[in-house]
Each structure stands twice: as structure tokens, then as C-alpha cells.
Amino acid sequence: MSAPLTAPHAAARATLRGAKPSRPVRRPGARRTARREAWFGFAMIGLAMLFVTVFTFGPILASLGLSFFDWDVISPPTFAGLANYTRFFSDGPVLQAFGVTICMAIAIVVLQLTFGLGLAVLVNQRTSKFGRTFFRTAFYLPLLASTAAVAIFMGYLFDNKFGAINYYLGLLGISGVPWLTSPFGAQVTIVLIVVWQQVGFTFVLFVSALMAVPTDVLEASSIDGAGPLRTLFRIKIPLISPTILFAAVIALINAMQLFDQPFIMTKGGPGSATTTATIAMYQTGFQNLQFGYSSAIAIILLLLILAITGLQFLASRKLVFYQ
Amino acid sequence: MSATTTAMSATTTIVTEGRGVSRHTAGRRRRAFGIGKIVSLIVLILAAVFALGPLLWTVTTSLRSPADAFSNPPQWIPFQADFSNYTAVFEQIPIGQFFVNSVIVTVLIVVGQTITCTLSGYAFAMISFPGKNVIFGAFLATMMVPLQTIIIPVFLIIKTFGLNDSLASLIIPALGSAFGTFLMRQYFMQMPRELGEAARIDGASQWGVFSHVYARMAAPAISTLAILNFSGFWAEFYRPLIFLQSQSNFTLPLGLVGLQGNLGTGSISVVLAGVVIAMIPSVLLFIFAQRYFIAGVTAGSSR
16 A cells, blocks of 8 residues: 555655744743643644534434423424333334344344354455455445445346246245235345345455464464364454454444335235334334324333443353454 | 365365464364355355346346236346337436536535545544534534434525525535544544654644645545545435425436326336436446455544
């Protein structure tokens, strides 16, 4: 990379161009310099601070506040106390949506990590640069399509009458799999589609982590007579465990927010089989105009994500090995 | 690659492990590992077929005539490519307009975030000012918050300013980013402070140090952030779905879903032509800047 090479030139140019005629630097003005530096710091974060405050910090607080009100946008909001939260815990369909989301998210994370790690280990064992670049490109390409595009073409492929997938399964003697037309089938299909698209992400993460495993450690284990499988489970996986934890956390946070694919492919159906937490939130908020209740669901989803992530970190304290 | 060359290269493979360090310690496991090598190659090729198959099907089916599009077996090689779908998609929906909308939204967000995040990331890494750690901590904390949690208040702000159903409603809320700030800060943190100090002694201003010394060195991180944002916002579906109402403002993902809904199952090949058109910029970018995509994946894991 060229950055470190150009640095001295840049510094030299800075002194030529951006600089005023140099004055002797005096230490006594240190406090004034510090104050000026502070103002410069504030000015530099100003823009980001403005946008993040208005469109992130503020909305988080507003969502929290709104969750204690009843509001249909038309009439003025009325204070509801904890009513929206108690309603959540007796709202069968929304609770079911959360259950569906958790189950699908667990399936997605497990499959995504298993396939990502498995493929990364296999690719990592290959020396040829061509092979490595080819497989990396192949597994990354699905990520270049938008989730909407994936939902569209996968919808055609998984069509149970005309889809190519049932055509090929038919050649193997399995006919008419109700991929998107049965509740369980739709859940499986959406899990498969998300894993298909996202596996390249975990794959790339794991390949770069495996490349960073020190060679001397591997050589030592090889000299001690450890076979490839033993090296994998006793050396490589423990050494990359921080990356595995990171991938699991990211994958889970994303999966808990699953929206696009079920919304586009099944509209949350059949019935409410693929109505995820975020689809339920969308329906209560933007279709039924119950903004207060929708905000309460949003806050509960946030707390759930924080809790699960916290649990992951706690549980992995024993399993993750930091060098 | 043939099976024999695979088996032959297996002996060196195990000792080099892709790092070019050659030591002949594992010779006695040569044969067993040779078989494992072939099996692993078969598994990888199968996985690549599954990864690429749906994409290839999309491209080849977009080149079949609408009447044949849903007939099986799928046609994997377009012997008689029919490009009429690509003209049809422009006639049936304003896909040109969607494309332009997507370009405007994505480019402005990429440029805007590059500016705001480079400035703030630099300040958090290099400048000392009161409350810095608290503010940065608050930035970090928001990175876990799902978009859905804040969407209602953001929607209300948009409405208040009369921006709903406009491209600005997608652009303006996305101009700052906690993640982008974090990413840039991590990169600036690795840079030697001596450079800036030297330039200061030579009389450069605070701004001069940033713009002439450090910002120039940050090009790889800026590229990574830009690529991440491009692929993220180009594909965005959720905010456009909620913020946009009139078709003339739709971005590509929303427009394509509308196209699919309007046409039913009749013209799959036309819809798929639209899908292919929507993917072209991402694929082109990937071809020319692959390493920044890869850097983008690993960028967050250094936390």
C-alpha cells in the first residue's frame, strides 16, 4: 500500500504549502494552545455530532418516550404509562412474531457460522492464489445483490410449481416441496436464503483470521505430531475464537432485525409463519398507526438484542481465547 | 484443476499452509492428506456452484424470451440471447428514473459520510478536548441500536420538515454515522503522532496538519468506508419503503419489488433484467476495488 510511502512527502508539502512563516514555538502559551485545540476538536466533530444527535440520539430517547403514550398521529398523544408494555406480554401474535424471529435467527447464525468456518478452513488449506481468489469471489458475490433483488429471484427459484429448485428435486424423485406455501417451508426457505447471501461475510472474516494464525504455532503442533483435524480443533479454532464471537454477535444482531426477505417474499405468511418482530412492528406502526405501541415493541426488540449480545459475551468468556 | 495435480501439490501444501514457508515435516501423512485434499476441493466446488447458481440463473433467465422464462429445465447457457427484456423493463417501469434516484441518494450519502466521519474520526483519535471519551462512548453505544427502533421518530422529523416522499428524506438522516466515525478513528489511531507534531513545529495550523498530513494517509480507510456505504445504501429497502410514496422517487430495490408485484408471474425475465441492471454498479465496483470490500468486512472486528 502506498500510504506510508507518501507520508513524508505529504509532511514536507504541508510545511511548504499549508504553513505560515514559522514563528518560534513558546511553551508559556500552553494553556491557550490547549483551549484552541479543544475548540478545533469540537469544530471537527460538529457535523457528525449534529447528524448523530438529531437522527440517532434524539430518536432513541423519543422512541422510549413515545412507548409510554398512545398515539395515532391524528389525535394528540395520551399518556398510557406502562400499558403498551403490558399489552405486549399478552399480545399473542406479536409474541409469536418474536418467537419466530428468535428461532429463525438462531438457525441463521448456526448455519452461517458453520458453513463460513468450514469453507474458510478448506480454502485456507489451499496454496494456490488463484483458487483462493476464485472461491472468495464466488462466496462474496451474493452479498453484492440487494436483499430485495435476492428475495425476487429466490422467490422464482423456490416457486413450488415452476421453480427450478423443485424441478431438480423432481429429477431426484422429490416432488412438489411446498417451499413458500407451507408455514414451516417458508421459514426454512427464508433461513436458507439469508444464509446463502450472508455466508460470504463470515467466510471472509474467518479466512483473514486463519491467515493471521502464527506459522510457528502451526509448525510446532505439526512437529509434535498433531494431525490436521487436531490442529484445527486444538490450535486454529481456539486462536480465532475472538473472530468467531464477533461474527456470531454481528450475525445475530442482523438476524434479529430480519425484515426485507419475509416482507417481500411472503408478506409475513403463510398465515403469520414468517411475520418477524420487525414486520409486526411495521404493521402496528405504519399500517395500524399505533405509534406508541410500535415504539414499545421497538424498545423491547432493542433490549432483547442487548440482552442476547450480553449473554453471548458472558457465555463466551470461558470459550474465547484472547492472545 | 485435475485430480493428479491436486494430489501432487498436496505434499507441499500441508507444510506451506499458504504462507510460503516450506518445511518437509509432514511427508509421512502425504497419501491420506492427498485424498482429503481432493474431497475438500469437491466440497468447495459444490459450495461455489450453490453460491453462484442462483446468480447465473438470474442472468441467463433475463436473456430468455418472456414466454420461455419459467419453463424447465432452466437454460444455463444463453445460446440465443434475447435482449428484448432489457428494453422492455425501461418501457414498463421508469427504471432509468429509479437508477438515477439510487445514484443520487447513494453518492450524496457516501460523500457526506466521508466528510463528517473523517473529520470526527480524526478529532476522536488525535485531538484532546473535554468530554471526548464520554461523547465517543455515546457514539459507540448507538452502534447496537437497530434502525427499526429509531424509525418512527426519524419519520416524524422528516415529516415535520416537509421532506417526506423525497430523496432528501433518505439522504439527510444518513449524513452522520457512529460506525463511520468509529472506523475512521481506528485508522487514525494507528498513525504516528510525530508527523503532526513535526508539521506543527514547522508552523502548520491544526487544520493544515489534518488536511495535508493525516487526511492524505487515510485514503485506504476512506475507500473502505465509501465502499461499505455504497453497498449498504445502494441495496437499502427499509427506509425507502417507509419514507417514499410516489413512484417517481423510488430507488431501485423498491422499484423492482413494485415491478414484480405489478406484473405478476407473466414477465419474470423482464423483472430479472431489472435485477441484473440494479446489480451492475456493485459488481463493477467489486471488480475494481475488491480489497476494500474485504477490508470492509474485517473493519469492525478490530474492536
